[in-house]
Amino acid sequence: MSLLRIENLTHHFGGLRAVKDYNLVLEPGQIRGLIGPNGAGKTTVFNLITGVYRPTEGRILFEGRDITGMRPHRIAALGISRTFQNMQLWRHMTVLEHVKVAQYSQITYGLVGAFFGTARRRWEEAEIERKAYSLLEMVGVARWADQVVTNLPYGVQRRVEMARALATEPKVLLLDEPTAGMNPEELKEMIDIIRQVHDRLGMSIFLIEHRMRVVMELCEVVQTLNFGEVIAEGTPDEVRADPAVIEAYLGREVEVVA
Amino acid sequence: MAENQAQRLLAGLRSALAEVPLLGWLLGMVAAVIVEYLVGAPLARALGLGRVPLLFGVDLLFKSPLLVPSALAYMVLVYALPVGSVALVTRPLANRAAEKLMVLSPVVSVVVHVAVFYVGLHSWALLNDYRVLVVKLTLLAVMLTLSLNLVNGYMGEFSCSHPGFMALGAYTSSVLTVVAFVGSERFGPPLLPSALGPFLFPLALIAGGLVASLGALTVAIPSFRTRGDYLAIISLAFMLVVKSLIENLEVVGGARGFMGQPDWAGLTTVFVWAVACVAMINSFVRSTMGKALNAVRDGEGAAEAMTVDTRRTKMVTFLFAAFWAGVAGGLYAHVMRYVNPGGFGLQKLAELLAMVYLGGLNSVVGSAAGGVGFMLFSEALRPLEIYKWIIIPVLLILVMIFRPTGLIAFREFDMVSLVRPKGAPTRRRGVPHVAAQD
Numbered sequence: 001m002s003l004l005r006i007e008n009l010t011h012h013f014g015g016l017r018a019v020k021d022y023n024l025v026l027e028p029g030q031i032r033g034l035i036g037p038n039g040a041g042k043t044t045v046f047n048l049i050t051g052v053y054r055p056t057e058g059r060i061l062f063e064g065r066d067i068t069g070m071r072p073h074r075i076a077a078l079g080i081s082r083t084f085q086n087m088q089l090w091r092h093m094t095v096l097e098h099v100k101v102a103q104y105s106q107i108t109y110g111l112v113g114a115f116f117g118t119a120r121r122r123w124e125e126a127e128i129e130r131k132a133y134s135l136l137e138m139v140g141v142a143r144w145a146d147q148v149v150t151n152l153p154y155g156v157q158r159r160v161e162m163a164r165a166l167a168t169e170p171k172v173l174l175l176d177e178p179t180a181g182m183n184p185e186e187l188k189e190m191i192d193i194i195r196q197v198h199d200r201l202g203m204s205i206f207l208i209e210h211r212m213r214v215v216m217e218l219c220e221v222v223q224t225l226n227f228g229e230v231i232a233e234g235t236p237d238e239v240r241a242d243p244a245v246i247e248a249y250l251g252r253e254v255e256v257v258a
Numbered sequence: 259m260a261e262n263q264a265q266r267l268l269a270g271l272r273s274a275l276a277e278v279p280l281l282g283w284l285l286g287m288v289a290a291v292i293v294e295y296l297v298g299a300p301l302a303r304a305l306g307l308g309r310v311p312l313l314f315g316v317d318l319l320f321k322s323p324l325l326v327p328s329a330l331a332y333m334v335l336v337y338a339l340p341v342g343s344v345a346l347v348t349r350p351l352a353n354r355a356a357e358k359l360m361v362l363s364p365v366v367s368v369v370v371h372v373a374v375f376y377v378g379l380h381s382w383a384l385l386n387d388y389r390v391l392v393v394k395l396t397l398l399a400v401m402l403t404l405s406l407n408l409v410n411g412y413m414g415e416f417s418c419s420h421p422g423f424m425a426l427g428a429y430t431s432s433v434l435t436v437v438a439f440v441g442s443e444r445f446g447p448p449l450l451p452s453a454l455g456p457f458l459f460p461l462a463l464i465a466g467g468l469v470a471s472l473g474a475l476t477v478a479i480p481s482f483r484t485r486g487d488y489l490a491i492i493s494l495a496f497m498l499v500v501k502s503l504i505e506n507l508e509v510v511g512g513a514r515g516f517m518g519q520p521d522w523a524g525l526t527t528v529f530v531w532a533v534a535c536v537a538m539i540n541s542f543v544r545s546t547m548g549k550a551l552n553a554v555r556d557g558e559g560a561a562e563a564m565t566v567d568t569r570r571t572k573m574v575t576f577l578f579a580a581f582w583a584g585v586a587g588g589l590y591a592h593v594m595r596y597v598n599p600g601g602f603g604l605q606k607l608a609e610l611l612a613m614v615y616l617g618g619l620n621s622v623v624g625s626a627a628g629g630v631g632f633m634l635f636s637e638a639l640r641p642l643e644i645y646k647w648i649i650i651p652v653l654l655i656l657v658m659i660f661r662p663t664g665l666i667a668f669r670e671f672d673m674v675s676l677v678r679p680k681g682a683p684t685r686r687r688g689v690p691h692v693a694a695q696d
Contacts, residue, residue, distance in 0.1 A: 050563055072562040082563055090556035092620070092668070093549070100546045101553045105565035107546060111574065114547040115538045121545065128546055168565050 001064050003028045003204050004049070004080070004172050009058035011048055011228075018044045019228045022058070024206075026172065031198060031205045033215045033236070036225035037248055042208045043085060045225070046174050050082050051075040062172075077105035081170035083161050085177045085208075089149045095160050096145040099132035102167035135163040138200070139193055155186040162193060166201065173197075175207040179214055191217055212240065224248065278345045279680045280371060281359075282352035286341035287378040293340045294385065305332055312388055316638040356679035364674045371677045376529055383525060390525055392637060394593050397532040398586045400629035403613040404539050404622060405582035410611075411619035411667075412543055413575050414555030419477055419493035420583050420610050422500035425602035426473050427466030427584025428591035429510055432519050434462040435592070440518055444509065452520070459522045463531070463588040470584025471577040473500065478576050482569065497607065504599040515598025516591075523592035531589060535582050540622045540671050542578070551575055552620070605647075609636075612654050618664030627666050 004026040011019040018041045026032060034042050047053050049060060051072040059068045067075050076082075090098060106128075113121035136142040139159040144152055149160055158178065165173060178194065179187045191214060198205055209215050215222055215236050222239045224232040226248040232239050239245055298310045305328040311318060314337075315329030345352075359367035383389040402420065409417040439455040441448040450458070477496045481489040505513045542548045553561040554568050562568050591597045609632070617628015639646040657664065 052559065052563075072559075073565050073567050076563055076565040084560065084563075088557045088560040090553050090560065092556055093552055097549050097552070101549050101561070101566065102564040104546065104550050104567070109545075111547075114542050114545045115578075117541045117545075125546060164564060 002026060003063060004206075005061040006049070007059050007061070009045070009048060009060065010056050011044060011053060012056045017228055019048065019055075022225075022228075022230060024223070026204050026206060028171075028204055029198075029202055031207070031218050031220055033219035033222040034206065034208045034225060035210070035212075035215060035222060035239070040225040040248075041228040042225055043176055044228075046082060046176055046208065049075075049174065050080060073105070076168055076170075079169065079171035080174065081165040081168040081172070082174035083165050083176055083178060085180060087157055087161050089157060089161060089164075091150045092148065094146050094148055095136065095141060095152070095163075096129070096132055098149065098160055098164045099135055099167045100128050102164045103128050103131065103169075105168065132163075132167065135166050136160075138166075138197070139163045155182065155189070158182070158186075158190065159193065162197070166197065170203055172204045172206060175205060177208050177210060179209070179211060187211070187214070190214075194218060212236075216240075274346055274349065275342075277353070277680050278349050279352050279356045280677050281356045281374070282345040282348050283341065284371060284374040284378060285348050285352060286344040288374065288381070289344040290337045290340040291378055291381045294336050294382070298336060298385070301335060302332060305329075307332060310385065312386055313392060313634060313637055316634050317640070319638040321641040353679040356677060360678060364677070367677045368673045371673075372533060376526075379529070380525055391593070392633065394523070394525060394528045395590075396630055396633040397528050398590050398593070399613060399633050400626050401532050401535045401582055401586040401589075402610055403617060403629040403632075404536060404625040405579040405586070406610050407614050407617075407619065407621065407625045408539060408543070408551075408575055408579040410614055411621065412548070412551045412555070413572060414552075415572075415576075416487075416490040417477075417493045417576070417579075418490055418607055418611075419474070419496045419500075419580075421602040421606040422493075422497035423470035423473060423580040423583035424587030424590065424606070425500050425504060425597075425599065426470040427463075427587030428597045428602070429466075429504060429516065430469040430584070431462040431466035431588030432516055432591045432597060433510060434465055435459065435520055435522070436516075436518050438462075440520055442518055455520055456522050459520075459527070459592075463585050466588035467581040467584035470580045470587070474577045474580030475573075478573055482572050482576070497602070501599050501603055504602075511598075513599060515596055515600075517596040519592045519595045519597075521592070521595060523589050528589055528593065531585060535585070536622065536626070536671075537673075539578075539582070540673075543622065544670050544672075547571075608647075608651075612650055615654060615664050616657055618667035618669070621664070621667050621669045622671055623669040624664055624666035628664070631665075 002025045004024065006022060006024040009019055009022040010017070022045060024032075034045065036042055044053070048055050051067070051070050051074070054069045059066055061067070062075070062078060062080060065078075067078065067080075090101075093101070107124060109118060109121040109124050112118060113124070133142060133145065136145055139162050141156050141159045141163065144156060144160075149157055152160070162175075162178070165175075175194070179190050182190060194205065194207075195218065197203075205218075207214075207218070219236055222234065222236050223230050224239055224242070224245045226244075231244045231248060232242040234242070294310065302308065302310045307325055307328050311329045311332055314333060315326060318325050318329050356367065359370055379393065383393045402424065406417070406420050409415055435455065436442055437445045437448075438450045438458070439448050439452045473496070477489070477493050481492040504510065510516045543551070550561065550566045550571050553564070553566055554571055558568055561571075587602075613628040613632040614625065615628075616632060617626070618624025636646065636650070639649060642649070661667075
C-alpha cells in the first residue's frame with residue numbers, strides 16, 4: 001500500500017482552475033520532487049494535501065485512509081508535516097518553543113495538567129523538551145534554543161522551521177522551496193540536512209523546488225506542473241530533457257527567434 | 259580617595275543585597291510593618307503629616323503636594339530602612355532557611371513564602387480600613403488584568419467583553435448568596451442556615467465564573483471562525499447587551515443596583531482567590547499547551563499545520579479568561595456589598611485595557627505590575643476627579659508610542675526559582691535542581 005495517494009485532484013478558486021486532475025503515488029521512504037514555473041499550482045497542491053483548502057474534486061488517501069476535507073491539525077497529527085515557502089515562524093517565540101509547540105498533538109496531560117501542573121505534566125514536558133533538543137541538534141541549531149527567532153540569520157531560521165516540521169513526527173514531509181533565497185554554501189548544507197533527516201528518520205519527502213541542482217541531487221522521481229496540470233513525470237534527467245518541460249520554462253523556440 | 263571609598267562601599271552593598279533571597283525581603287517587609295505599628299503614628303505627626311500616609315504617600319501627591327517630601331521621608335524611615343537593614347542582617351539566616359525549605363520540597367517553600375508575604379500584607383493593611391479596601395480592589399484588578407491579558411496579549415485577539423463577564427459573575431454569585439443565606443423582601447427568607455455560608459461561598463463564586471464562561475461561549479462561537487476585528491465588535495456588543503439586560507431586570511434591582519451581599523469577601527478570601535488565579539494562569543501559559551496560544555497569535559495557519567487545534571485552544575482560553583473575570587466580579591460584588599450595572603460599562607473596560615496595556619502584553623508579571631500600578635496611580639489622581647480620565651488616556655497613548663508592548667512584556671513567574679536561596683554557590687550545595695526545569 002502506498003503511503004500517500006492522490007486521485008484526480010481538482011481545485012478551483014472561483015473561476016480560476018488552479019489544479020486539474022492531479023495524481024500522485026508516494027511510496028514509503030521515497031523522495032519526490034514537484035517543479036514548475038511560477039503560478040503553476042505547486043503550493044496549492046501542498047495546501048490541498050494538508051487540508052488548508054478543501055478540493056473541488058478528487059480524493060486524498062493517507063495510509064489507505066481518506067483524509068479529504070479533514071482539518072489541517074488532524075492531518076498533521078496523522079503524520080503529514082510541512083514547511084512553508086515564506087517559513088511562517090512565530091515571531092515572538094523562541095527556537096525551543098517552536099519545536100515544543102509542534103509536539104502539541106502528542107500531549108496527553110490535558111487541561112488539568114495545564115492548569116494545575118501535575119506530575120504527569122512535569123514528566124511529559126521534560127520529555128517534550130528532551131525531544132526538542134535532540135531535533136535542534138540534528139539540524140544544528142541547538143545553541144540558539146533560547147533565542148527569539150526573529151533575531152536569527154535566515155539560514156538558521158530555515159533549519160528551525162525544518163526542526164519544527166519534524167517535531168510533529170511526520171511520515172510524509174512536504175518541503176515548500178526549502179532552499180529559497182539561500183547562497184550556495186547554505187544550499188549545500190540544506191541538501192545535507194534533508195538527506196540526513198531522510199536517512200535517520202526514514203520518512204517520505206515531497207518537495208517543491210526551483211533549483212534543478214537540488215532536485216537532481218535528492219529526488220528519485222520528479223513531476224512537472226504547468227497551469228495546474230502535470231505535463232511530465234520521471235527521473236530528474238528524463239524530466240529535464242522533456243520538450244514539454246523546456247517549453248513550459250523557456251517558451252517555444254519559434255517565439256524566441258521571432 | 260573618599261569618592262573611591264564611597265564607590266567601593268556602594269559596590270559592596272550592592273553585592274550584599276544581591277545575596278538576599280526572597281525570604282529575606284519578605285522578612286524585611288514584615289519588620290517594616292512592625293516598625294510602622296510601633297512608631298508610625300508619632301513619626302507621622304513629627305513630620306507634620308498628621309497621620310500615617312495610607313498608600314506610600316501617593317494619595318497625597320495631588321491632594322496636598324507640599325506634604326510629599328515629608329511622606330518621602332516617612333517612606334525611607336519606616337519602609338526602606340527597615341526592609342533594607344533586616345534583609346541585609348538576616349541574609350545568612352534567610353538563605354539557610356530558604357535552602358532547608360527547598361530541600362524539604364519546592365512546593366512547601368513556595369507556600370511558606372506566599373504565607374509570609376500574606377502576613378506582611380495583611381498586617382500592613384489592617385492599620386486602616388481604606389488600606390484594606392484598596393488592597394482587595396488591587397488584588398481583584400490583578401486577577402482581571404491577567405485574565406484579560408490571556409486573550410488580548412497571549413492570544414492576540416482584542417476582547418472588550420470583560421466588564422460583561424464581571425457583571426455576569428457578580429450578579430450570579432450575589433443572587434445565589436442572597437437567596438440562599440440572606441433573604442430579602444423579594445426572595446423571601448434564606449434557604450440555608452447562614453453558618454454554612456462561608457463554606458459554600460466558593461461554590462457561588464465558581465457558579466458566577468461558569469455563567470461568565472457560558473456568556474463567553476456565545477461571543478466565541480460567532481467570532482472565532484475568523485480573525486481580525488470581529489471579536490472586538492461582537493465582544494463590545496456583548497458587554498453593552500449584558501449591561502442593558504441587567505438594567506432592565508427588575509428582579510435584581512434594575513439600574514438601581516443590587517445590594518445586601520453578605521460580608522464574606524475578607525482580605526484572606528480575596529487573597530487566596532487571587533493567588534489561585536495567578537498560579538493557574540501562570541501554570542497554563544508556561545505549559546506547551548499555553549505556548550500554543552502564542553503560536554495561534556503569531557501565525558494561525560502555521561499553528562494548525564503543526565498539529566495545534568487552534569479552535570479548541572482559542573475557545574478554552576477565552577472561556578478560562580471569562581471564568582476568572584466572573585470570579586473576580588463575584589468577589590467584587592461581595593467586597594463592595596453592592597453592585598449596579600453602571601459599574602460594568604465602558605469606563606470599567608477602559609480601566610481594564612489600560613491596566614493590560616500599561617503593564618505589558620503577554621506577561622503575568624506585567625499584569626500584576628499593571629494592576630497594582632494602575633490602582634496606585636488612580637488613587638493618586640483621585641483628587642483631580644474627572645481630569646483623571648484625561649491623564650490616564652494620555653499616559654496610555656505615551657506608553658503605546660514609546661513601549662508598544664507595555665512596560666514589562668513577555669514575562670512569567672517561575673516561583674520555584676524565585677524562592678531559591680541566593681549567594682555563593684558553595685552555600686547552595688545540596689539544593690535539588692530538578693525543579694529548575696519546570
